[in-house]
Every structure is written in C-alpha cells, then in structure tokens.
Amino acid sequence: MSVKYIPVQWNPNKWIYDAVMLAGVALFLWVFLYVTPEVLSHERAINPQIHNARAFGACAFVMLTVILCIGPAARLDKRFLPLLYNRRHFGVMTAFVALTHAGYILNWYFAFSSRDKLVGLLSANTSFGQVAGFPFEVFGIFALICLLILAATSHDFWLKFLTPPIWKRLHYLIYAAYFSVAAHVSLGILQDQKNHVFTVLFMLGAGAVIVLHIAAWLSERRETAAKDGAWAEVANVGDFREGYAKIAKLANGERVAVYLMEGKLSAISNACAHQNGPLGEGKVIDCLVTCPWHGFQYDVRSGRSPAPFTEKVPTYRVRIKGDMVEVHPDANPPGTYVEPVPLPEPEPEPDTPEEGATA
C-alpha cells in the first residue's frame, strides 16, 4: 500500500519473486540457445536468428501459460496466492520476451528486401482466405500489441486513473492475447513440424490453462451459488471463524465478504479497491481486513483504509435470522460505517456427568 506513486514498491518478497522468475526465464533461454544445438544432430545448423526467434517465442508462450495458470490455481488452492502477488512483473517480462521474438523475426525474415520491413510483414502474404498458408503473423502482431498494452498499463497509476473495474476489464486482454498466440502457433510452426514434441507440449500447456479455469469456475459455482430473496444468505452462524470471512454471491453478481471480528459480523465488498482482489479470502490482521493479493487493508466496519491511505470499499448491512447470517444486497456508499452485528452467545452445553460418577 502506498499513498504515492513510485516505479516499483520493492520489498523482499518482490525481489525473491523476480529472482525466481528471471532464473526460470534465463534457464529456458540458455538451455534452448546453447544446450539444444549440441543435442540436435543436424547436418547444418538452423540459422542463429531463427533459432533465437524460436527460443524467445517459445519462452513467451510458456510464460503466458504459467501466468494464466496462476489465477485459477490460486482459487483452487490458496497456497498459490503468493504467486499472484507480483504477477504483473511476470507479465511485463513476458512482453519483453515476446518483443524480442518479434524483433528477430522482423529483422530476419522481413529484412534484406527493397520493401520496408513492416510493409513487408503486412503485405507479403495476403492469403487470408485459407487455413494452410494463412498469414499467421497477424495473430502474433495482435498478441504482441495486447501484451504491450498490458505491460504499459500494469502500474498502479493506471489502476487509479482507469479505476479498478475498467482496469480489470482491460487486463482481460490477456485472454485475447493467449488465444491469439495459440492461433499464431497453430497456423505457423505447428503446420511445419515433423517432430511433434513441441505440438504435444503446446497442447499440454493450452490444455492446462483451459482445465484449470474450468475447475476453478466449477469450484466457485459450487461454493457461491446465487441465492434469491431481498436478503442473501451467507452461512450458518457456527460456520464463522474469528478473523476470517464467508463470501456470498448476490443475485446481481456482486460478491460480499462477511467477516467475524471480535465476535461481531461486518460485511464489505469482496473486491479490493486496488485490483479487485478477493477480500473475503484474506484475513484480519491488526484489526484490519488484509487483501490476499497485495496486502491492502480496510477497517471491516467502514470499508476504509487506515490513514494516510484513502482506499474505500462499499459496506453492507448484516442480520442474523434464526441460525442464518444474511446480507442486504444494496451496497452502502464506499466508506460507510455500519454497526457490527454481534454473534449470539452460544448456548451453555448441558451438564455432563463427572468422571467416575454413576447414575
């Protein structure tokens, strides 16, 4: 959390995150560029420029695949949440790797011609009416533009400027980029390969992204089935745990996090004001709800970040009906204080005979 914009708010976890990411990317490229030429028993080597282009292109695909697997994996198993923490650095790095791939392609296949390279790229192949031989480069161009937009707008300044909902929607471009990369690869290199190892790896990667997203969606649907009525049911009184929340999905699609703090219930929006992170999956630390994604904090009673921070989220009214905790679907303006609702005192347990006593 910060009240001012600086390029990167470094902390030890971010250093570790980036170090691991860079180590993985460096290892991929080093193995592809310097180890595999020794493994390949070609009479004449692949042109270094083409070899480099392939290395960076394959690396970008693998990085995108990992990035898209992190989200659903974290929803299925909370232990993966730390991988979300600095994912934007992963995305920016992917954009640079993809840009390097494009540079090698442009400066090799489309160089040495009397035409401008970009003109050659866009005009050399115009067979748009066919699958085999389709100018697959356009999919690569589109994916690269998407990745560059995402990288350029990854900073918190853009989050604040665009507002989280718009920023979040803009960053769904990652899916368009991934589908475009899949088309780029499918209509390009996969059409030529006689060795199908890459094809299998490509399908495994894309398959993992699809399966994880479906699994996360099904899991979420089971957990937060929409409920009818003016007041939405959240959970039974006995299901609440001190310092943690239960999440309710309202009929309008919004999610509410109902927290138990110091024996009282309070409800706030499940969407963090920072990046729409799931507040209900966080916990109370130092009397403040803490977002599991980037640690933004809010007073659960008012939805306000502690001073000097200014973030605010909507709050909701809570009631207990019978044994059921319910929230009202009409959100209060962000930052509105709502008096917490105390949980009913547990009924005293019936007397039990003392050890050794007999009836």
Next chain:
Amino acid sequence: MSEKPFFVGYLPAPGPLRTFLLTVCILLIAGLGGAGLLMGAAQDDPGPGAFRFDYGRQTVTGVVELTPYPVIHVTEGNDRIKPGDSFLMTAGGKSGVDSRAEPLDGQLAQVSGVVLERGDLYMLQLRGGRNGLQAAEGDAPVITPEPQGRWKLAGEICDGKCLAGAMRPGRGLAHKACANLCLLGDVPPIFVSTQPVLGEEFLLVTGPDGTRLPREAYDYIAQFITAEGEITKRGDLLVWEIDVDTIEVTE
C-alpha cells in the same frame, strides 16, 4: 479449527507456507529449463542448403538466358563449375538480377559471386554491379530449348534462394511470407518435386509462355500441391511452365 497460513506480500512468508513456496519455485525453474530443452531439441533438420563461402568466390563465363528468370549456361568454367552447367542467379538480399541481366539476354557474360547449394540445386549470388555481371568477349552459342512435354507434378513452390540455403530452414508454411517477399523481389521460384522428374528434384517454375510465376500462384506457395504444365530443358536446367488453373492443394 487450525490457523491457515496467510501470505501478505510486504511481510515475511508464514513458516508453514515457506516449504510449499520453495517447492513451487524449484519446480517452476526446473520446469522452464525442461521445457526449453524439450522445445529446443524438437526442432526439425533444416536440410543441407547453405551459402558456400568455403568454395570462395566463383567467376565463370556463359550465355545469359531469360526464362524470364535469368539463367546462365556456362561456356567457360573453373575447377568447380563446368562448361555445360546451367544455374540461376540472384542479387544480395531478397532481390533478383533481372535489371542487370535483361540487356545481356542471349549474350556472353561473365558472372561472379558466392554459391548457394542444396543437393543438385545451384545458385549464384552475384557481386554488386558490373563486378557481378558484365558482358564478355566472344560469340555466344545458341541455347536450344528441349520440350519435355506436359507433366503433372506434386510438390511445393519455394523461393529458390532461401531453399538453396540463404535461410535454414528456408521452406514450409512458417516461411511462406518470407518466400513471397523473395519472389516479389524477383528471386527465382523453384518447384521441389516429391518424385524426381527426368532425374531432377528441383525445377525452375514459371508462368506459361515465358512469363513470371503468376500472382495467383502465390497463395499456394509453401503448400503441397499438384499442378500441370509444360516442361522444357534449357541447358541442364528443367523449367516448368505451371498452369495455375490446374493447381490443387493436396494433403
């Protein structure tokens, strides 16, 4: 109920989570390395084509013929290129030598450059200007075309220069845009036949009646096709005048 470890980015990772995260980090790094190895080692052999700088600069004399792509029929060779050989020529980059060859059509000329070689496919990338192609003294013998009839062939149209080794790999659908760009720059197109034709795997492919490869054929470049056309032997080079209307894409 047990306390689940909760990660906050700006705080030290909870102890129970550290082992899990360390395992994930190791698996991620190792997985990326493994993926690099598998993907890098899965690349196909680009074939034997290459620039033969090791042959040194080659300078020979012969008759220039426009098919319309410029061909030279060697009359005075050297240790490597013999009289009677016929081969195609290009300029540096994605350019042909048409403008330099047209004034010398049917005449004797001296050519000089570096060889591109892929099996029986031979091509000379000429030096710039008159150093690469200039008129030579002497009478030019007449090159008589030898019609070989109409053939239906199966194979792939490529740009001759990349195929011959300017790029490795220099054929296939992933290379199609580059091939198109070469052909637009007047690099000679080559048909790679799936079966030898009159003993040859590579044929210069042109349009009918001495025209360039029609633009309609560009959609089929780098695809496996069948097509019909007249074959003519010019020197020791086979020239296939493809009939674009007969092109069919095959599996």
